[in-house]
Amino acid sequence: MLRIVTHIERLLLAHDCVIVPKFGGFVLQTVPAMQKVEEHTFRPLRKEIGFNMTLQHNDGLLPESYMQMHGVNYRQAQLMLEEDVEDMKKTLQQYKKLSMGVLGSFSIGEEGQMIFHPGETELFSVGSYGLPVFHFPALPPLQAEREEVALLTIPVNRRLIRTAVASVAAVALFLLVSTPVKDVNQDAYTASFVPTEMVSQKPVLVEKAIAESVPENVVPEVEVKTVAPAPKRETVAAKPVVVQPAVAKKEVKANPKMYHIVIASFPSEAQADEFIAGVDRAECKHVSKVVRDGKYRIYADKFDNRADAETYMATLRSNPKYKDAWLFISR
Known part of the structure; x- marks a missing residue:
């Protein structure tokens, strides 16, 4: 039974209708994109699986798929298909329920009718890239958003001010210490x-440098100026000027x-x-x-x-x- 489910899924990727002879046809129905305003949900374009039990003829898609996948001729493929269809009918009559994988499932109603339950799958929604239903909440009004931003800005500014004041105080304390x-x-x-x-090095005292540069017991040269006396009749010899030697300053x-x-x-x-x-x-x-x-x-x-x-x-x-x-x- 799983063999025929694989063939149906494979064919629905390329065709919108696949008929199972003497059982019914699986049909893909295109559902346009829609929005539910109350729930704030968006459903993209998709294809839903339906089942039409009035389609009983053989369209040749399933036998050809059996031939390609299993490498058999048309007669053998037809026999394999009829065998799978009989297994599906026996399982449905025996257990009152038949699972078809991602395609959905069948059940028997109270009046003996066959009911199809489509599966929730985005496998065949190639046109919408398989996007699922998503929820997008409504945005708040612009005025309310501005008020919220203003309320959030006040604590942040105060915190920055406190941080700046603390930093300045720390720098001031460091400079004082x-x-x-x-x-x-x-x-x-x-x-x-x-x-x-x-x-x-520190500069040497000028007095010390001068004292070191003058050797001991050396009398520096002193220029002596002789003042000529007023002219007199008698010449008086000038007294010699005695120059005392300069004493070098002691090094401190x-x-x-x-x-x-x-x-x-x-x-x-x-x-x-x-x-x-x-x-x-x-x-x-x-x-x-x-x-x-x-x-x-x-x-x-x-x-x-x-x-x-x-x-x-x-x-x-x-x-x-x-x-x-x-x-x-x-x-």
Whole structure:
């Protein structure tokens, strides 16, 4: 029985009517596109399967399909078709129901009549590309849509304003806590980040340069002007002018540089003292603070030699707590 169903489905793809001899004809009926306004549904152009039991003659489509698919002659194809039709009739009389796959099904009514129930399929709706029924809700009025957009816009704008204000406050707080650029000590940023040779040195005092350029026990030349006395009858010898040698200014030694290994920095002394109280003395024996430019810098140790300071700083940085330690140079 499934054999004849396959042939009918195959023929309905190319023909609008396929007749089963001594049983009836399957007819495709074209249904135009339609819209149900109340349900907001659209049904595209389609073809529905119908059945006409008055069509009993042999139109030759099914025998030819049997011949092509099974490779038999017309007589054999006719016998195979008649055998399938008899099986359909026997099943319908015995079970009062006959299934034809996607084509639909048959049943026997109360008065013994044969009733066809078409199947719900879009297989044969080639003209509409098999599009199913779809639901499209009505759009709201334009005025209502504008009001909804306006209501949604107000919370979004407020949220953006709050975010912007919070960002500005964070930036302002960062600028207040950070060290002003004008107060930055250039020597504080020479701690193993920039080579000493690349940092410009402070200018030497003019007095010191002059003092170093004049050798000791050397009297600079002094131009002596002799004022001619008024002419007199008697000539008086002028007294020699004694020039005292200039004494070179002694070189004033600047305060020696101190190299502090800084581990923290605070804007107030109270914060600095609180931090020092929590430092482990076993790790930093000589911890203390140095005040420069309004900042209280906490150092683990200080040295008068840069090499020793850098060696200690490298050892201290191996401790994760002091990995950000840096070198601060002061006089």
